[in-house]
Amino acid sequence: MTANFVDGTLEPVREMLADPWTLPGLSDGGAHVGSICDGSFPTTLLQYWTRDRAGGTIELEFLIQRQCRDTAAAVGLADRGVLAPGYRADLNVIDLDGLRLRRPEVHHDLPGGGRRLLQRADGYRHTVVRGVETYADGIDTGDLPGRLIRGPQAVPV
Numbered sequence: 001m002t003a004n005f006v007d008g009t010l011e012p013v014r015e016m017l018a019d020p021w022t023l024p025g026l027s028d029g030g031a032h033v034g035s036i037c038d039g040s041f042p043t044t045l046l047q048y049w050t051r052d053r054a055g056g057t058i059e060l061e062f063l064i065q066r067q068c069r070d071t072a073a074a075v076g077l078a079d080r081g082v083l084a085p086g087y088r089a090d091l092n093v094i095d096l097d098g099l100r101l102r103r104p105e106v107h108h109d110l111p112g113g114g115r116r117l118l119q120r121a122d123g124y125r126h127t128v129v130r131g132v133e134t135y136a137d138g139i140d141t142g143d144l145p146g147r148l149i150r151g152p153q154a155v156p157v
Contacts, residue, residue, distance in 0.1 A: 014056050017049060017063070024063070025071045037104050037117035042067060047099045060096070076152030086156030089131035092124055099123030 004012045016022050024045055045067065050060040072081030080088040104119040120138065127135040130145040 010053075011056070014049070014053075014058065017045075017066075018058055022066070023071050023074055024067055025074075033110075033116035034114065035117070037119045040101050040104075040119045040121065043099060043101050043121045043123075046094070046096065047101065051096055051099070077149075078155040079153040089128060091126075091128050093126040095123045095125055097123075 004010065004016075017024055024041075045063055046060070049058045050063055051057065069081035072078070080090055083089075083091065100122045102120045102122070104117045106115055107118050108115050110116055122138060124135060125137060126133055129143075132143045132145040133141055134143050134145070135141060
C-alpha cells in the first residue's frame, strides 16, 4: 500500500480499481488471521470508494459487478455472481449509508487457543447463502447452507 501512496494520495489505487482489468478480490482469511484482517476489504471497498472518498469515488454498480460476478468468473465459479434462475442465491442487502467497520478484535478461538483478528461491520441488513438467510442485521441465524467446493463450477442449466 505504501507504494500506492508515494505521492500522498490514493489516486493510483482509484485508477487501478476503476480499470476494467482489475479484480478487487483481497480478503485474507488464511494463515495470517492472527496478524492481519483483510476480511474487511469488501466493506472498505464499498464504504470508502463509493461513498466517503472526497475527490473521486467509483460507481457502486461497477464495484459490485467487479467484486461479485467478474471475480467469480475469473476463478471458475460460473454458478454464482449473477442474480438469475438456477444460479446460487448468495446476496447481501446493504444499508450503504449505515455501512461502518468496527475496530478489529482479538479472539482466541482457533484450535489450541490460537488467535485471530475479527472485524465486524454494521450496515449489512441481510446476508443470504444458497437462498437461506445466514445473518440478519449482523446477528447469526445459525443456518450454515454453504459447502466446500473444489475446482470450477459449471454454469447452471
